[in-house]
Amino acid sequence: MTKYKIGITIISLSIVLFILLFKKAFYQKITLVDWKELSSEDFKGLVKPFSKYDATIYYDIIVNYDSIPGKYISKAVQKDKLSWMKNSAKNSISLMRHEQYHFNIAEYYSRVLNRLITNMDSKYKFEVQYKLDSIRNKNDKMQTQYDDETNHNLNEKEQNNWERRIDSLLKKESNNQEYTHDLLNKHNYKKKWVNLINNDSISGKIELYISNHNDTIWNQYKLSFNKETDSLKSLFLPIGNIQIKKEV
Numbered sequence: 001m002t003k004y005k006i007g008i009t010i011i012s013l014s015i016v017l018f019i020l021l022f023k024k025a026f027y028q029k030i031t032l033v034d035w036k037e038l039s040s041e042d043f044k045g046l047v048k049p050f051s052k053y054d055a056t057i058y059y060d061i062i063v064n065y066d067s068i069p070g071k072y073i074s075k076a077v078q079k080d081k082l083s084w085m086k087n088s089a090k091n092s093i094s095l096m097r098h099e100q101y102h103f104n105i106a107e108y109y110s111r112v113l114n115r116l117i118t119n120m121d122s123k124y125k126f127e128v129q130y131k132l133d134s135i136r137n138k139n140d141k142m143q144t145q146y147d148d149e150t151n152h153n154l155n156e157k158e159q160n161n162w163e164r165r166i167d168s169l170l171k172k173e174s175n176n177q178e179y180t181h182d183l184l185n186k187h188n189y190k191k192k193w194v195n196l197i198n199n200d201s202i203s204g205k206i207e208l209y210i211s212n213h214n215d216t217i218w219n220q221y222k223l224s225f226n227k228e229t230d231s232l233k234s235l236f237l238p239i240g241n242i243q244i245k246k247e248v
């Protein structure tokens with residue numbers, strides 16, 4: 001009886017420990033990784049206990065208003081601290097390709113959204129949000145179909161078919177979109193925040209991009225009351241995001 005109680009206690013403590021570690025990993029600071037070719041090093045999250053899958057990728061499609069070109073811009077990102085991969089699967093080329101194409105689907109839909117919102121300025125915020133929601137639904141449906149038809153990467157023939165399909169879609173929606181950070185790198189601008197107002201209850205700051213020749217671009221302005229950002233009086237704030245995960 002004593003051994004039985006000890007065994008139950010050990011199992012209970014193990015479960016509690018797993019939960020605490022998982023919660024710690026979930027709430028740690030997340031880095032958003034721009035769309036790229038992934039590696040196992042990009043899966044930095046704690047492996048989900050008792051999962052039948054070998055990996056999980058978390059990705060977003062985010063939309064921001066960029067005041068330099070004066071328009072909304074969408075892009076696909078991966079959340080590295082939430083995405084995880086079992087150690088036993090980190091050398092699997094086929095698994096990594098399957099995860100990559102989940103990310104590629106998100107990138108495809110971010111390009112579709114960019115085409116739809118390319119001429120919209122800040123006054124079209126609600127319309128952009130509506131299109132973002134629509135893209136969310138289409139993206140989610142394709143992601144589910146991708147997993148179903150490839151049987152989570154177990155059907156090699158269908159995996160190859162899907163890769164060709166997604167490659168074709170990406171090529172069709174290829175664009176020459178330049179993000180602000182690309183412009184800064186190309187023209188050697190440096191980012192600097194300047195405080196305009198700073199007291200106990202109100203603070204305001206402006207973000208400037210300054211070149212080597214002191215050419216200056218004003219990018220965004222943030223006004224805060226009691227440390228809470230006033231979004232109505234601030235510019236260049238995210239209007240929304242999609243958070244989706246896929247298990248394989």
